[in-house]
Amino acid sequence: MPTWDPAVYERYKAYRDRPALDLLTQIPRDLDPAEIWDLGCGTGEHTVVLSMRHLDANVYGLDSSAEMLAQARKRDAQVAWIEGDIAAFAPATPPDLIFTNAALQWLPDHGRLFPRLVETLAPGGVFACQIPVQFETTHHRIIRETAADGPWAETMADARPTAPAPRMERYYDWLSPLCDSVDLWTTAYIHVLEGDDAVLDWLSGTSLLPYVEAVAFEPELKAGFLAELRRRLTEQFPRREDGTTLLPFERRFFVARRR
Ligand SMILES: C[S@@+](CC[C@H](N)C(=O)[O-])C[C@H]1O[C@@H](n2cnc3c(N)ncnc32)[C@H](O)[C@@H]1O
Numbered sequence: 001m002p003t004w005d006p007a008v009y010e011r012y013k014a015y016r017d018r019p020a021l022d023l024l025t026q027i028p029r030d031l032d033p034a035e036i037w038d039l040g041c042g043t044g045e046h047t048v049v050l051s052m053r054h055l056d057a058n059v060y061g062l063d064s065s066a067e068m069l070a071q072a073r074k075r076d077a078q079v080a081w082i083e084g085d086i087a088a089f090a091p092a093t094p095p096d097l098i099f100t101n102a103a104l105q106w107l108p109d110h111g112r113l114f115p116r117l118v119e120t121l122a123p124g125g126v127f128a129c130q131i132p133v134q135f136e137t138t139h140h141r142i143i144r145e146t147a148a149d150g151p152w153a154e155t156m157a158d159a160r161p162t163a164p165a166p167r168m169e170r171y172y173d174w175l176s177p178l179c180d181s182v183d184l185w186t187t188a189y190i191h192v193l194e195g196d197d198a199v200l201d202w203l204s205g206t207s208l209l210p211y212v213e214a215v216a217f218e219p220e221l222k223a224g225f226l227a228e229l230r231r232r233l234t235e236q237f238p239r240r241e242d243g244t245t246l247l248p249f250e251r252r253f254f255v256a257r258r259r
Contacts, residue, residue: 040103
């Protein structure tokens, strides 16, 4: 499990917020949840939005990172912040809403995980999830290729995913036997990033964490890897005339209602 840096993570707040808010707007309007869980809540930004939207609900933010939760706890909100692993999620009371933004991509075996989470819901409950497209994207390909191509390759072998995520149709097949409705879609955002090494900086908050942690105690390998990655990313994502760098970023959305 990577160590999260809330400061780097918060730097791109606007771009990270947008898909979460897009997901929130697709939660069925007639849902009046009494129990809400935000799984992988991070610094709690969206958990707080949920608690403000549903003032009478019990709202829980669960995350495995003590660092992220420490930031979340600073928020003035009626939320129970809980340190724990989504893989072991077993709520005492069935939730009416499970919201999970940009977290489940860190967990394996979605064919078991997604139905298992939906099965914890109360009848009529809603599972609302967003995960980024990773393996298939140009920037992930560049990270993988760079990680496999240098003196750091062996040390990083375990950090590299070896297979693409399942197709959206597979998720439909996993969820539809349990649900009355399954709404799936993808959205491609074009991030307009500012500053030097903008793509590298963006990635350093999330996707790069497992790679950098693999060489955390080998500063020369780490520096070499990051220098080579910077070179390849700059070549692929050049700065534009106005100084910005564009990063296409696609995300997958899932809103399913338990039967
Ligand atoms: C990219 S952040 C998203 C945070 C928040 N949902 C947001 O949208 O800002 C991913 C979060 O998932 C958490 N996470 C990853 N794997 C987890 C697991 N197995 N159990 C609990 N939390 C996990 C990380 O600690 C991190 O805070």
